[in-house]
Amino acid sequence: MSLRVLVAKVGLDGHDRGIKVVARLLRDAGMEVVYTGLFQTPESVASAAIQEDVNVVGLSMLSGAHMTLAPLVVEALRSRGSDIPVVLGGIVPPRDIEELRALGVAAVFGPGSGADEIVATITGIVSLPS
Amino acid sequence: MTEESAQERWRRLYDAAPLRSGEFATMSGIPLAPAYGADDAEYPGVYPYTRGVHASMYRTKLWTMRMFAGFGTATDTNARFREIIRSGGTGLSTAFDMPTLMGLDSDEPMSLGEVGRCGVAIDTLADVRDLFAGIDLANITTSMTINSPAAVMLAMFVAQAEESGVDRALLGGTLQNDILKEYQAQKEFVFPPRQSMRLVRDTITFTAGEMPKWNSISVSGYHIREAGSTAAEELAFTLANGFAYVELAVQGGLSVDEVAPRLSFFFNAHIDFFEEIAKYRAARRIWAKWMKDHYGARDERSWQLRFHTQTAGVSLTAQQPEINIARTAIEALAGVLGGTQSLHTNSMDEALALPSEKAARIALRTQQIIAHETNVTNVADPLGGSWFVESLTDEMEREAEALFAHISKMGEGSMLEGCVRGIEENWFQGRIADSAYELERSFNSGDRIVVGVNAFLEGNDDNELATLQITNEDERKQLARLDQVRHDRDDEQVKHALDRLRREAQDPDVNLMPALIDAAKTYATVGEMMSTLADVFGRYVEVPSL
Numbered sequence: 001m002s003l004r005v006l007v008a009k010v011g012l013d014g015h016d017r018g019i020k021v022v023a024r025l026l027r028d029a030g031m032e033v034v035y036t037g038l039f040q041t042p043e044s045v046a047s048a049a050i051q052e053d054v055n056v057v058g059l060s061m062l063s064g065a066h067m068t069l070a071p072l073v074v075e076a077l078r079s080r081g082s083d084i085p086v087v088l089g090g091i092v093p094p095r096d097i098e099e100l101r102a103l104g105v106a107a108v109f110g111p112g113s114g115a116d117e118i119v120a121t122i123t124g125i126v127s128l129p130s
Numbered sequence: 131m132t133e134e135s136a137q138e139r140w141r142r143l144y145d146a147a148p149l150r151s152g153e154f155a156t157m158s159g160i161p162l163a164p165a166y167g168a169d170d171a172e173y174p175g176v177y178p179y180t181r182g183v184h185a186s187m188y189r190t191k192l193w194t195m196r197m198f199a200g201f202g203t204a205t206d207t208n209a210r211f212r213e214i215i216r217s218g219g220t221g222l223s224t225a226f227d228m229p230t231l232m233g234l235d236s237d238e239p240m241s242l243g244e245v246g247r248c249g250v251a252i253d254t255l256a257d258v259r260d261l262f263a264g265i266d267l268a269n270i271t272t273s274m275t276i277n278s279p280a281a282v283m284l285a286m287f288v289a290q291a292e293e294s295g296v297d298r299a300l301l302g303g304t305l306q307n308d309i310l311k312e313y314q315a316q317k318e319f320v321f322p323p324r325q326s327m328r329l330v331r332d333t334i335t336f337t338a339g340e341m342p343k344w345n346s347i348s349v350s351g352y353h354i355r356e357a358g359s360t361a362a363e364e365l366a367f368t369l370a371n372g373f374a375y376v377e378l379a380v381q382g383g384l385s386v387d388e389v390a391p392r393l394s395f396f397f398n399a400h401i402d403f404f405e406e407i408a409k410y411r412a413a414r415r416i417w418a419k420w421m422k423d424h425y426g427a428r429d430e431r432s433w434q435l436r437f438h439t440q441t442a443g444v445s446l447t448a449q450q451p452e453i454n455i456a457r458t459a460i461e462a463l464a465g466v467l468g469g470t471q472s473l474h475t476n477s478m479d480e481a482l483a484l485p486s487e488k489a490a491r492i493a494l495r496t497q498q499i500i501a502h503e504t505n506v507t508n509v510a511d512p513l514g515g516s517w518f519v520e521s522l523t524d525e526m527e528r529e530a531e532a533l534f535a536h537i538s539k540m541g542e543g544s545m546l547e548g549c550v551r552g553i554e555e556n557w558f559q560g561r562i563a564d565s566a567y568e569l570e571r572s573f574n575s576g577d578r579i580v581v582g583v584n585a586f587l588e589g590n591d592d593n594e595l596a597t598l599q600i601t602n603e604d605e606r607k608q609l610a611r612l613d614q615v616r617h618d619r620d621d622e623q624v625k626h627a628l629d630r631l632r633r634e635a636q637d638p639d640v641n642l643m644p645a646l647i648d649a650a651k652t653y654a655t656v657g658e659m660m661s662t663l664a665d666v667f668g669r670y671v672e673v674p675s676l
Contacts, residue, residue: 011243012231013244014317016317017444017563017566020566023676024567033676036674037673038672039240064244064248065242068243068244068602093482093594110448111482114573114574114583114584115574
């Protein structure tokens with residue numbers, strides 16, 4: 001069975017080039033991709049992820065709000081009893097990565113991350129026993 | 131009497147132009163002509179302006195080194211503006227934060243984490259006052275990069291100037307105010323397209339009547355390209371949007387010659403050097419022809435496409451960030467050889483964070499090297515006449531014309547209608563996403579090399595740059611400031627001003643600028659004015675598509 005991924009834009013950041021390109025690359029790799037559109041809240045992403053029964057949530061953030069918003073998405077999922085892993089891509093300074101991991105973000109993809117790396121990482125995260 | 135040739139006309143215009151002091155010669159002393167070409171060639175400053183809008187180009191005036199800046203509170207950004215001016219920057223360009231761009235106040239729940247992050251937070255007139263404190267707005271032009279709330283920000287700018295005793299007629303600057311490309315590419319929109327266009331019309335007609343030194347729209351291809359379009363799509367979509375605004379202004383009662391000279395353009399300078407130069411040359415030629423032949427403009431200034439350039443943010447890498455200085459220098463040179471009127475150079479750290487002060491200074495220094503050391507400023511359109519560049523320019527024009535034909539067909543002959551329908555039907559968005567995907571595949575397959583990303587990786591593990599950190603402290607400061615303003619103002623006055631705005635918004639024939647200016651003066655917030663308008667106009671939700 002193919003992996004299901006929800007790709008999401010949280011907050012006010014309208015940069016959607018990255019999320020659309022990555023969504024298509026994930027589809028090329030055989031994954032099913034759901035996209036709920038711009039300007040979502042952490043709560044709406046968590047609800048959609050659970051409702052769509054996805055294996056992983058992929059956030060795309062380029063406005064610098066990742067330290068605030070990415071952990072809120074993790075929290076929103078966990079408070080609903082879901083252990084769906086959350087990964088993040090975008091403009092993320094290297095110094096933020098460790099803290100994001102500590103706050104429950106399973107993987108961070110900085111600029112220049114290739115399709116193979118993203119697909120392999122997501123596949124690896126999902127196949128881990130939870 | 132025989133008709134004056136392009137060469138003769140150029141020569142006459144050149145001879146009449148004031149020149150910068152200094153010698154126009156190579157480093158070794160070989161004297162240089164102001165432009166080169168055959169007797170029957172096109173020449174700078176002469177229709178259709180392929181070779182530049184001015185006969186003397188940079189011999190009269192260098193491009194404006196307009197650095198885009200904004201972060202944190204208005205006070206933080208004011209300090210960066212002053213640093214730019216001290217370092218020799220000759221123009222300012224304001225970057226607003228996401229809440230401001232989306233017409234939200236800093237204390238809205240959706241603003242959480244975004245306040246002052248990727249631009250300056252502006253809530254009320256008090257912030258605008260802090261933003262420009264101590265800056266001589268009479269001698270430095272200001273560009274405000276804002277779109278959906280552009281009319282609100284213009285109102286605040288006018289209100290601030292008038293409070294400090296400056297007549298609105300004396301204000302010089304540019305409002306980006308290009309809402310079409312927001313739906314197509316950048317995606318910072320509030321109202322539906324047709325309602326947004328009413329606000330654009332109001333700003334065009336208001337500034338045409340009352341602010342003679344103001345450029346009402348900066349028609350922007352930059353974001354279209356950053357979102358993933360090809361160079362030809364950037365060119366065509368941008369000019370099509372420009373045609374749409376001209377048609378909009380004409381519908382609003384202005385003549386073509388009242389609106390066209392006040393539109394400026396904004397293009398990307400990507401890494402494919404000659405393609406970019408050909409794009410700028412084609413842009414000038416297409417605009418001149420369309421304004422003259424299609425729209426019947428008679429004023430030469432209507433035919434002349436003036437543009438700002440920014441180097442390509444998307445071409446920069448997080449890996450080995452110092453090498454971005456080289457990319458930016460090459461891109462900036464393309465903008466200059468292409469005849470730009472102003473230029474922003476990106477900082478090396480922009481794939482990581484907002485620029486640090488040092489990185490921003492190096493980016494400005496890059497422009498100064500091109501301007502003062504390379505000698506490329508002595509000859510206008512130095513690549514004109516190159517078989518390669520002329521042929522590429524023609525090809526760009528052909529590709530753009532094919533796209534115009536499609537847009538015009540979508541609009542049944544109207545570019546305005548074609549642009550709006552193309553947005554409503556997701557045509558622009560789909561084309562841009564397709565092009566972005568194709569490009570990304572060529573990176574992933576290794577067909578296209580990006581140094582430090584898919585080749586030449588040694589050095590990728592070097593210590594990271596010191597980047598600018600925006601703390602939550604800025605957000606707290608801004609919230610406290612907004613609280614204070616709300617406490618100090620007269621709520622009755624605010625309510626009265628917003629009621630008038632709501633009433634006038636319901637009548638599409640009323641120009642909303644006077645009501646917005648009066649509301650700004652009561653310290654109504656950006657969010658209050660925008661949500662009042664949204665009550666009447668509705669809010670736009672993009673249908674998600676991949």
